[in-house]
Amino acid sequence: MTDAPGGGYRDHPVRSYVLTGGRAHPSRNTLRPETLLCAVDDGRELPVGAGRHERALLETCRGTLALAELAAYLHLPTSLVAVLASDLLDAGYLAIRSAAPHDLPGVDLLEEVLDGLRRF
Numbered sequence: 508m509t510d511a512p513g514g515g516y517r518d519h520p521v522r523s524y525v526l527t528g529g530r531a532h533p534s535r536n537t538l539r540p541e542t543l544l545c546a547v548d549d550g551r552e553l554p555v556g557a558g559r560h561e562r563a564l565l566e567t568c569r570g571t572l573a574l575a576e577l578a579a580y581l582h583l584p585t586s587l588v589a590v591l592a593s594d595l596l597d598a599g600y601l602a603i604r605s606a607a608p609h610d611l612p613g614v615d616l617l618e619e620v621l622d623g624l625r626r627f
Contacts, residue, residue: 538589540575543604544568544596553600564591571604 546568553562560583567580578588595601 537603538574538593538596540573540578540585542574543571544574544577544592544601545571545604547600547602549599551600560587561591561595564588565595565600568601 546565553565560581563581564577567577572580574589574592575585577592578585581588592601596603
């Protein structure tokens with residue numbers, strides 16, 4: 508998706524479902540907007556059949572970037588970039604840099620905070 512010259516919004520000429528082969532969800536449930544991705548530099552080139560969006564995603568991701576940042580740089584919806592990135596992850600062209608699950612506070616701590624807020 509890109510901005511029109513006058514600053515207005517202009518829709519992408521090719522619909523997202525065409526670019527993803529009709530898929531609406533990535534093959535990995537671990538991809539979230541804050542997931543950090545980086546290109547794997549093993550000397551392999553993308554197949555000839557890879558589209559320009561996959562090539563642009565891989566080129567943009569030479570450093571470590573969050574999925575949401577990639578979407579912003581490529582002017583594409585985050586959901587579309589998640590599907591394309593999952594394909595590149597499955598093929599070994601991208602790697603996840605933030606594989607650790609989010610550390611959520613325990614129930615005890617949340618109850619203490621809630622009790623403290625109620626007393627306030």
